[in-house]
Amino acid sequence: MKKEKKAADGALTAKKGKLTDTSLLLIITVAVFFVMYIGAMVFLQKGFLKPQTFFNILNANAALIITACGMSLVMITGGIDISVGGVVALVSMCCAVYLDFMGGNVFVSIIIALAIGLAFGAVQGFLVAYLDIQPFIVSLAGMFFARGMTTIVHTAPFNVENEAFVALKGTRITVPGMGTVNKLGKYVNAYVEIGVIVALLIVVLLFCMLRWTRAGRNFYAVGGNRQSALMLGINVKKTRFFAHLLCGILAGIGGYVYFLHVGSGSASHASGMEMNAIASSIIGGTLLTGGVGNIFGTFVGVLSLSTIQNIVSSIGLDQAWWTGITVAAMLCIFLVIQSVLLARKK
Amino acid sequence: MADKKKTMGSGVTAIFRKQIFIPIAALLLLAVFNLIMDPSFFEISFGYNSAGHPVLTGNLMTILDYGSEVAILAIGMTLVTAASGGQDISVGAVVAIAGSVILRVLVGLGGDGTLQAPIIVGFLAACGAAMLCGAFNGVLVAVFKIQPMVATLILYTAGRSIAAWINNNELPSVTDETFTYFGGFIPGIPVPTPFFIAVVCIVIALLVLKFTNLGLYTQAVGINAESSRLNGLNPTFIKWLTFVILGLCVAVVGLIKTSRLSTINYSVIAKDIEMDAILAVALGGNVLSGGKFNIMASILGAYVIQFLTTTLYKFQVSSDALPAYKAVVVIVLVVISAPAVKEKIAAWGKKVKAQKGDA
Numbered sequence: 167m168k169k170e171k172k173a174a175d176g177a178l179t180a181k182k183g184k185l186t187d188t189s190l191l192l193i194i195t196v197a198v199f200f201v202m203y204i205g206a207m208v209f210l211q212k213g214f215l216k217p218q219t220f221f222n223i224l225n226a227n228a229a230l231i232i233t234a235c236g237m238s239l240v241m242i243t244g245g246i247d248i249s250v251g252g253v254v255a256l257v258s259m260c261c262a263v264y265l266d267f268m269g270g271n272v273f274v275s276i277i278i279a280l281a282i283g284l285a286f287g288a289v290q291g292f293l294v295a296y297l298d299i300q301p302f303i304v305s306l307a308g309m310f311f312a313r314g315m316t317t318i319v320h321t322a323p324f325n326v327e328n329e330a331f332v333a334l335k336g337t338r339i340t341v342p343g344m345g346t347v348n349k350l351g352k353y354v355n356a357y358v359e360i361g362v363i364v365a366l367l368i369v370v371l372l373f374c375m376l377r378w379t380r381a382g383r384n385f386y387a388v389g390g391n392r393q394s395a396l397m398l399g400i401n402v403k404k405t406r407f408f409a410h411l412l413c414g415i416l417a418g419i420g421g422y423v424y425f426l427h428v429g430s431g432s433a434s435h436a437s438g439m440e441m442n443a444i445a446s447s448i449i450g451g452t453l454l455t456g457g458v459g460n461i462f463g464t465f466v467g468v469l470s471l472s473t474i475q476n477i478v479s480s481i482g483l484d485q486a487w488w489t490g491i492t493v494a495a496m497l498c499i500f501l502v503i504q505s506v507l508l509a510r511k512k
Numbered sequence: 513m514a515d516k517k518k519t520m521g522s523g524v525t526a527i528f529r530k531q532i533f534i535p536i537a538a539l540l541l542l543a544v545f546n547l548i549m550d551p552s553f554f555e556i557s558f559g560y561n562s563a564g565h566p567v568l569t570g571n572l573m574t575i576l577d578y579g580s581e582v583a584i585l586a587i588g589m590t591l592v593t594a595a596s597g598g599q600d601i602s603v604g605a606v607v608a609i610a611g612s613v614i615l616r617v618l619v620g621l622g623g624d625g626t627l628q629a630p631i632i633v634g635f636l637a638a639c640g641a642a643m644l645c646g647a648f649n650g651v652l653v654a655v656f657k658i659q660p661m662v663a664t665l666i667l668y669t670a671g672r673s674i675a676a677w678i679n680n681n682e683l684p685s686v687t688d689e690t691f692t693y694f695g696g697f698i699p700g701i702p703v704p705t706p707f708f709i710a711v712v713c714i715v716i717a718l719l720v721l722k723f724t725n726l727g728l729y730t731q732a733v734g735i736n737a738e739s740s741r742l743n744g745l746n747p748t749f750i751k752w753l754t755f756v757i758l759g760l761c762v763a764v765v766g767l768i769k770t771s772r773l774s775t776i777n778y779s780v781i782a783k784d785i786e787m788d789a790i791l792a793v794a795l796g797g798n799v800l801s802g803g804k805f806n807i808m809a810s811i812l813g814a815y816v817i818q819f820l821t822t823t824l825y826k827f828q829v830s831s832d833a834l835p836a837y838k839a840v841v842v843i844v845l846v847v848i849s850a851p852a853v854k855e856k857i858a859a860w861g862k863k864v865k866a867q868k869g870d871a
Contacts, residue, residue: 311839
């Protein structure tokens with residue numbers, strides 16, 4: 167087996183060898199996801215046989231998909247942004263306060279969400295790209311700032327009762343042909359929420375951008391080797407700024423989608439989301455060192471992560487702490503795999 | 513004439529360049545601010561606590577008390593920062609683990625709060641657990657070459673869950689009075705005990721740095737790991753070692769924290785303390801990307817942070833909103849110390865000087 171591999175490596179050119187390594191991470195992720203899901207279908211049955219369970223995973227994690235995409239963009243350029251969870255909480259709190267206490271309309275609340283995300287992205291991007299400060303320190307401060315601001319805006323958690331918003335929150339989009347017959351013999355349609363459509367659109371858009379546009383290719387170049395990117399005439403600072411800006415905006419959109427799903431404002435919302443976003447990106451094959459990554463992989467990463475959480479809770483380990491431990495364990499395993507792969511390449 | 517001017521100029525800048533200048537300046541700034549706003553901030557009163565022991569109370573005592581926790585963490589955090597060029601953000605979660613281990617060993621599950629084992633045993637067990645966590649972080653960082661902050665993100669998320677799991681999500685409490693001494697007052701001594709614990713830790717740290725090569729090696733690894741390896745050092749081991757030392761510091765803080773309450777609250781204990789510890793290192797003028805360091809400056813920085821926290825509390829800032837203000841301080845600090853900004857300021861300074869010279 168090992169010999170075969172070596173021979174294959176030798177036969178391939180250096181470039182092709184690198185390609186297999188990157189896609190190997192993606193293949194591992196997709197395989198892990200299918201094995202897990204099919205395993206759950208076979209051994210746990212219960213909910214996992216219903217298509218709606220899968221759609222519920224999507225519904226619950228639409229916001230995570232969006233923020234994880236932003237995280238992947240930043241990670242591809244070699245940075246990181248751990249403020250996304252805080253931004254999501256701040257966005258949902260601000261929108262909730264605006265809609266409920268000020269009687270605002272839904273359209274303006276979406277603009278508020280985008281503006282908050284844009285502001286965080288722009289400031290952090292400026293500090294990281296133009297002042298060359300470590301992204302982790304900047305976004306750590308951003309995270310604490312967002313969390314602190316959330317409690318300053320409003321302390322107690324509350325549900326939003328704005329009519330237009332509740333109507334939007336309740337909107338369900340039927341997925342044709344995926345319904346099931348329930349116990350009473352009635353046919354129940356499978357559905358997804360609006361957030362899922364937004365998330366899927368963003369995944370497709372970003373996938374195309376990274377693959378076929380100059381800006382997208384620049385991300386990889388900057389993350390792979392900043393010095394050579396500079397020599398190729400790429401505006402490194404602008405590219406890094408742009409990545410952080412996009413990540414901020416996506417966190418804003420993700421925040422609104424999260425808000426749309428939960429329909430309430432609370433300072434403890436989205437706690438640990440930054441961790442889940444980073445974990446999803448890493449599981450999806452994005453390298454922490456930058457230059458390698460795939461939005462589709464991130465999408466599968468989110469699905470794997472949430473499937474394992476679903477499995478954990480459905481085998482009865484429903485104490486909240488198990489979720490944290492499983493996510494951390496999974497992240498740890500994938501980090502080590504990455505590190506070993508990288509070391510082998512050298 | 514020109515020479516004299518030059519030496520005078522460099523003399524002034526030398527004071528400004530001294531690393532310890534930053535925390536001292538920040539301390540003076542805060543002290544003057546408080547003096548103007550409300551001089552009663554500095555009052556210290558003598559009284560008796562609920563157990564009947566003599567105690568000193570006042571804002572300064574609070575700073576001395578809680579600042580000591582951060583100071584102990586700052587010792588380890590400075591070393592980690594210097595060696596690995598990153599920070600450990602799992603310290604708060606590992607404090608929870610250490611505290612949980614202490615309580616588990618001392619009173620166990622379903623106990624009535626009486627001590628089942630001597631306190632020292634509980635503390636040693638906590639040291640073991642915290643050093644194990646540090647070793648885990650250290651292996652990820654040093655052996656697998658994962659960025660320190662991402663590697664410690666694992667325990668940052670899972671740590672509090674693990675702490676809850678150690679005690680099966682129960683909240684054991686200690687009724688024994690001696691246990692409260694570590695985070696409170698020893699009978700007859702009116703100064704809070706954490707201060708003495710911090711002094712002991714600082715003395716040990718300084719002795720270790722003076723009589724071993726740890727400090728030198730840490731700096732060498734932080735400045736350039738590859739060339740330190742070529743000079744016969746083992747950068748992997750030194751990075752790992754700094755994380756284990758930080759684990760030890762965390763265990764001490766775990767003891768103080770649990771002793772304060774005689775019990776534990778997994779989700780709140782030592783919340784956001786990693787921010788304070790990193791802030792202390794930054795305020796101490798240490799470069800956050802590794803290399804040269806000054807432990808005393810970090811320790812002073814820790815007390816300055818607590819000064820800031822106490823000041824904010826005095827102005828009715830709620831504890832949940834504190835991080836927002838501290839985040840602003842961090843950003844201001846890193847922006848000032850960013851090379852790009854420093855260059856700009858230096859260029860501007862030169863320009864001003866040149867204009868003066870012309871005049």
